[in-house]
Amino acid sequence: MVSEDKRQEILNKLxxxxxxxxxxxxxxxxxxxxxxxxxxxxxxxxxLAAGMxxxxxxxxxxxxxxxxxxxxxxxxxxxxxxxxxxVKQEDTGVKGQVVIGTVQGDVHDIGKNLVKMMFEIGGFxxxxxxxxxxxxxxxxxxxxxxxxxxxxxxxxxxxxMGMKKVVQMIKEKNxxxxxMLGGAPLTRDVxxxxxxxxxxxxxxxxxxxxxxxxxxxxxxxxxxxx
Amino acid sequence: MIPKERVMKLFKxxxxxxxxVFSGQGMVVLPAIAACGLRFPEIHLTAENMADTALKTAExxxxxxxxxxxxxxxxxxxxxxxxxxxxxxQEILYPTIPYKWKTPEExxxxxxxxxxxxxxxxxxxxxxxxxxxxxxxALGSWTLGPFTLAGQLLELDILLKMTMxxxxxxxxxxxxxxxxxxxxxxxYFDLGVxxxxxxxxxxxxxxxxxRVFKSVIQxxxxxILQAWxxxxxxxxxxxxxxxxxxxxxxxxxxxxxxxxxxxxxTRKKLGNGVVLLGNFDPxxxxxxxxxxxxxGIIKTCIDAGADAVxxxxxxxxxxxxxxxKAYIDTxxxxxxxxxxAVGRI
Numbered sequence: 406m407v408s409e410d411k412r413q414e415i416l417n418k419l420x421x422x423x424x425x426x427x428x429x430x431x432x433x434x435x436x437x438x439x440x441x442x443x444x445x446x447x448x449x450x451x452x453l454a455a456g457m458x459x460x461x462x463x464x465x466x467x468x469x470x471x472x473x474x475x476x477x478x479x480x481x482x483x484x485x486x487x488x489x490x491x492v493k494q495e496d497t498g499v500k501g502q503v504v505i506g507t508v509q510g511d512v513h514d515i516g517k518n519l520v521k522m523m524f525e526i527g528g529f530x531x532x533x534x535x536x537x538x539x540x541x542x543x544x545x546x547x548x549x550x551x552x553x554x555x556x557x558x559x560x561x562x563x564x565x566m567g568m569k570k571v572v573q574m575i576k577e578k579n580x581x582x583x584x585m586l587g588g589a590p591l592t593r594d595v596x597x598x599x600x601x602x603x604x605x606x607x608x609x610x611x612x613x614x615x616x617x618x619x620x621x622x623x624x625x626x627x628x629x630x631x
Numbered sequence: 632m633i634p635k636e637r638v639m640k641l642f643k644x645x646x647x648x649x650x651x652v653f654s655g656q657g658m659v660v661l662p663a664i665a666a667c668g669l670r671f672p673e674i675h676l677t678a679e680n681m682a683d684t685a686l687k688t689a690e691x692x693x694x695x696x697x698x699x700x701x702x703x704x705x706x707x708x709x710x711x712x713x714x715x716x717x718x719x720x721q722e723i724l725y726p727t728i729p730y731k732w733k734t735p736e737e738x739x740x741x742x743x744x745x746x747x748x749x750x751x752x753x754x755x756x757x758x759x760x761x762x763x764x765x766x767x768x769a770l771g772s773w774t775l776g777p778f779t780l781a782g783q784l785l786e787l788d789i790l791l792k793m794t795m796x797x798x799x800x801x802x803x804x805x806x807x808x809x810x811x812x813x814x815x816x817x818x819y820f821d822l823g824v825x826x827x828x829x830x831x832x833x834x835x836x837x838x839x840x841x842r843v844f845k846s847v848i849q850x851x852x853x854x855i856l857q858a859w860x861x862x863x864x865x866x867x868x869x870x871x872x873x874x875x876x877x878x879x880x881x882x883x884x885x886x887x888x889x890x891x892x893x894x895x896x897t898r899k900k901l902g903n904g905v906v907l908l909g910n911f912d913p914x915x916x917x918x919x920x921x922x923x924x925x926x927g928i929i930k931t932c933i934d935a936g937a938d939a940v941x942x943x944x945x946x947x948x949x950x951x952x953x954x955x956k957a958y959i960d961t962x963x964x965x966x967x968x969x970x971x972a973v974g975r976i
Binding site: 467470471472473475476479509510511512513514515518536537561564565566567589590592594595598 | 715717722723724725727728729787788791792794795796836837838839840843869873914915919944947949
């Protein structure tokens with residue numbers, strides 16, 4: 406059983422590795438976590454994801470920008486690859502599926518990939534349809550997987566309109582599915598107009614929204630254990 | 632005053648009769664496309680389709696200017712990437728690039744690039760438009776800036792990460808693209824284009840740091856704008872408040888920004904000697920908003936100090952006609968008054 410001091414030390418190494426964009430440090434700390442008997446889910450959520458929360462804050466304060474976020478995400482994935490195989494399902498406290506993709510006509514997927522990563526950290530099963538996804542494919546995939554959430558991304562004003570149709574198509578078939586829209590041209594008003602349940606404006610904001618969701622999941626997971 | 636004269640004098644900061652109604656970004660709209668008997672995907676395919684729809688839009692709505700081409704894939708296609716044209720679709724789907732290169736070294740620019748892909752289509756469309764309305768309407772064209780163009784050729788996450796981790800490799804590519812952009816811009820001027828816009832939309836501070844803008848982006852924008860003839864516009868979408876002074880140092884005759892820029896503060900920072908263009912949200916204003924609210928939106932841009940009220944990006948083609956007319960009517964109504972950089976006769 407690892408001591409609390411040792412646990413915090415390793416969690417800090419994981420977190421600082423992500424914040425400092427240091428993939429090697431994250432890998433080393435991930436192995437150290439496993440070698441010292443930390444729960445893998447604890448290391449992911451309170452080390453790696455906590456680091457990404459900090460990265461999101463730095464983006465919000467305009468100290469970090471999109472290149473830094475992408476490199477931090479690479480560092481996080483380096484740790485996730487090592488730790489995820491050791492996560493016990495009962496640790497996560499979260500079960501759920503997300504269908505995610507960039508709407509037809511749009512090939513920008515950075516924000517979508519960052520949001521996907523956060524869902525994966527949170528223990529969701531992510532069905533990534535990729536980019537330039539025909540609208541009906543979102544509906545088909547949601548029906549096929551019975552996913553609780555469908556997350557749509559568009560980076561250009563010229564592709565945003567497809568989202569409205571997907572929201573309508575999905576809600577007609579299953580009104581309980583939660584739909585999150587993201588992308589630079591959207592506004593909260595437009596997302597609401599389209600009938601969405603959630604909204605994020607840019608890669609950084611998408612990350613913030615997903616991080617908030619994961620933070621809520623972390624608290625939910627902790628309260629269930631308590 | 633004929634429309635072309637109005638636009639050209641605006642760029643020279645000479646007095647005009649009223650604010651012109653024009654843009655440097657896409658201005659083609661569905662009513663005009665339908666009137667030409669075409670579907671949206673068809674307008675990118677031939678010079679005739681491109682020219683006819685551009686002319687029809689200007690004619691139907693009384694614009695002072697015309698802009699071609701419409702899509703951002705003409706140069707990437709000519710360099711050698713496959714593009715999706717969505718030719719069978721009934722929807723408004725602009726061409727896209729499904730798969731991009733993964734390393735800068737894979738991007739090889741053919742010497743005869745100006746004859747590749749749809750580059751000749753664009754050149755011919757320019758000449759056709761020039762032939763029909765060249766003395767009356769202002770003809771604009773544009774290219775992407777080198778960084779945004781690099782993002783059309785390389786996978787974007789790779790480009791952005793390499794900007795931090797392998798700067799020299801990216802800078803080599805950016806320099807080659809800078810040379811290409813200079814060639815394309817001056818070709819279009821040779822063919823009769825009246826003004827060029829350099830659209831470097833991938834470089835606002837919602838994506839890159841001001842430090843990277845200064846060291847990587849700005850030197851190349853300066854080189855292009857020095858090499859291009861005038862008049863030329865520098866347009867960057869997204870968060871530009873923190874880089875607006877650096878944008879103004881690039882050597883354009885006018886600066887264009889989108890709705891994320893606080894135009895009134897930009898005007899204060901840059902002073903009354905700079906031609907500022909912008910900056911309403913085209914989708915919300917022309918496609919979504921109630922028509923009676925459009926006047927207030929456009930007037931806000933005028934009050935903020937715009938010398939011409941440009942949309943912040945391409946006009947989404949599915950405009951509400953009454954909104955488009957309200958935009959134009961507002962300019963007719965309030966555009967009689969002088970703007971900070973451009974007086975009135």
